[in-house]
Amino acid sequence: MNAYNHPAIQYYQDVSEQCIHYLSIDGVIFGFHENQLKVLLLRWKGTTEWSLPGGFIRKTESVDVAAQRVVRERTGLDELYLQQFHVFGEAERYDQADTWARTKLPIQQVNWSERTISIGYYALVEYSKVVPTPDFLTEECCWWNVDDIPPLLFDHNHIVAVALSSLRRQFADQPISHLLPSAFTVPELQRLHETILGQPLDARNFYKKLMASGTLERLSERRAGTPHKAPYLYRFKPTDI
Amino acid sequence: MNAYNHPAIQYYQDVSEQCIHYLSIDGVIFGFHENQLKVLLLRWKGTTEWSLPGGFIRKTESVDVAAQRVVRERTGLDELYLQQFHVFGEAERYDQADTWARTKLPIQQVNWSERTISIGYYALVEYSKVVPTPDFLTEECCWWNVDDIPPLLFDHNHIVAVALSSLRRQFADQPISHLLPSAFTVPELQRLHETILGQPLDARNFYKKLMASGTLERLSERRAGTPHKAPYLYRFKPTDI
DNA sequence: GCAAAAGTGTTAGGATTACACCCATGT
DNA sequence: ACATGGGTGTAATCCTAACACTTTTGC
Known part of the structure; x- marks a missing residue:
């Protein structure tokens, strides 16, 4: 060419x-x-x-x-x-x-x-x-x-x-949903936030704040195929607007 | 034409x-x-x-x-x-x-x-x-x-x-200097913030937060020519960078 | 003197941070 | 059994929000 x-x-x-x-x-x-x-x-x-x-x-x-x-x-x-x-x-x-x-x-x-x-x-x-x-x-x-x-x-x-x-x-103060699959575990979301912020977060505080936001709902399934305790899956509540 | x-x-x-x-x-x-x-x-x-x-x-x-x-x-x-x-x-x-x-x-x-x-x-x-x-x-x-x-x-x-x-x-959380003259009074700055936010602010809390930010310094003069008590003039500290 | 704005401190409540133990599972 | 990560509550601290009186000055 x-x-x-x-x-x-x-x-x-x-x-x-x-x-x-x-x-x-x-x-x-x-x-x-x-x-x-x-x-x-x-x-x-x-x-x-x-x-x-x-x-x-x-x-x-x-x-x-x-x-x-x-x-x-x-x-x-x-x-x-x-x-x-x-x-x-x-x-x-x-x-x-x-x-x-x-x-x-x-x-x-x-x-x-x-x-x-x-x-x-x-x-x-x-x-x-x-x-x-x-x-x-x-x-x-x-x-x-x-x-x-x-x-x-x-x-x-x-x-x-x-x-x-x-x-x-x-995203300083809101959970980021778009980089994860629609169903995800809280630790996965925490890792994402830690990565973006570049600093570790306290799991208990992270969980509390997340739940307080009221935007998440726990699904009936858990993440399968992992070693150790199977974590719950969550998704963001569909916004009904 | x-x-x-x-x-x-x-x-x-x-x-x-x-x-x-x-x-x-x-x-x-x-x-x-x-x-x-x-x-x-x-x-x-x-x-x-x-x-x-x-x-x-x-x-x-x-x-x-x-x-x-x-x-x-x-x-x-x-x-x-x-x-x-x-x-x-x-x-x-x-x-x-x-x-x-x-x-x-x-x-x-x-x-x-x-x-x-x-x-x-x-x-x-x-x-x-x-x-x-x-x-x-x-x-x-x-x-x-x-x-x-x-x-x-x-x-x-x-x-x-x-x-x-x-x-x-x-400007959700920082004082706005650019819309005022370089020397201004705290109440003037408060009016500006109230106007931009569209809601009244508490004078004492506003003052406290402003002083806590450490970016203001009081000048020796006061605003002259106003009725009532003459307010102090302030300016933003020059940033020495 | 009196009306109008300036200047300031204390307290209560809410939010954020720090911190530790038990549980479930795979190996 | 044990190693690994998941799941959760409580207490201390900090920040924010609420609140009222005295001072100064022009009229």
Whole structure:
């Protein structure tokens, strides 16, 4: 394949015609597995360089819909907890020449050296339901522990950091349901909160506060297949509105 | 003046060349005066229609800088507390035909019927320092009590509502200095907080909490020229970072 | 002097934190 | 039996909310 029929060229031509210039979406897709908060990253074809998934907004498409599209294409998931959290609008967000060189795209061919404003969204998804799927510019899509993220392309390390702090602020005082399956145990929820907060929590106080919130209901089953005492399963009460 | 030399035409031509398409900034400029939270609005030429101030982003300009520019041009102020709070990106945010008719612009002449994504910023400014200045499409710029805002052009009533709730959330638990002069009295600060929260506060508890925060220092002067007992002036301690 | 606002301390209640033991299960 | 994690109550502390009187000043 030479630079002239590189799939990026057709893609950027289509984007150029159909999408809004200078504007993009970056998605920080959070999952939770084995007591680790994870983020979905993409490895670019023929490189060892990683980035967040992203995309562009069609000229008549709602921004939220575009963000959903981005996340859906990488995860296969449709019903999403999706939250706009920041616009990254600096005139020089990163070293463009360096970054495009690292992607190994024949970017000279596509007139896409303009500056980009990016709208950051984060998604909270159920890890086990995700089918990580690379796009046509990338050859690998997989989960990374947020604590072990390598240096990313563009300013994506910064975007992840802002997403994480937004997530922490937003859920400072409410239980997070979206990263777990609909039925879960209290200790599982506690591990999730501990991971996001980055500090251990007292099991008794956690349990008490949770019950006081009145949003949980205990199911009749317990979590099977574990060693030791089988914990009860709970779910969030359906909100009847 | 006919439609062909309407200043809007030249403006939109310039914007079209120099600025990013489909993207704009709307500014919710908050002030505080006579125990009322106020917002700066513009009345469009030859109409009784009001809107928020707004503007466009130059192709190589940081979004924050563009927002500063918008606010500076309407207020004359340069050092601003400015906060990005939401992106309004719905595909159909308002009835375009209706809105453009209400502006009485010869908008058929300017090819500007495209959809717009708007980045919302709010600014907290010192009321007395503002020189409200209309732009070339508007003939009046003045303060409105947030509680008395008329039906605005575009979806600007919605934007104000979101700005206000962001402001309340953001300052749920910290004193707001930016809407008052640098030296102020505790009762003045209390009125401000009461106005933003929409509920009365207990003076003793307010005072205690404020002092406990350790961020205030009492000046030697008192507020002169008031009837009754002269209150002490305070200021926020300069943060030595 | 009197009306109006400023300035301040104490107490009660609610929420948060700290802390320890028994239970169920798989090995 | 024992190792491992689950499940739960009580007491101390801190924070928040309620509440009233004296001081100052202009009129």
